[in-house]
Amino acid sequence: MKAKNTIIAALVSAGLTFGVTVQAKEKEEEQPISSSDVPQAVQQAAQAEAKGGTIVRWEKEGKNYEAVVENNGKQTGIEINASGKVVSRHDESKEHKEKGEKY
Secondary structure, eight states: OHHHHHHHHHHHHHHHHHHHHHHHHHHHOEEEEOGGGSOHHHHHHHHHHHTTOEEEEEEEETTEEEEEEEETTEEEEEEEOTTSOEEEEEEHHHHHHHTTOOO
């Protein structure tokens, strides 16, 4: 009986670990996409958040979208979910430095 419980615990632990790893990888992967592939609600939210800036590119991050907005020489990433709700904002230059990319 103890061996069976140990095996079940190991399988559950492995499953949880795999799920967390997949979510982390999904979050990190940014895929460039065309604006025509971005839902209208997401585009409208991005335009409202841009505040006079220009959307220079779109990226797909897991289930969310990211609009990279340039305003006065500074690029800001705005992460938006599929229904048009802003999830987060970040400085793109800091993100690229963390990844070791030249920006």
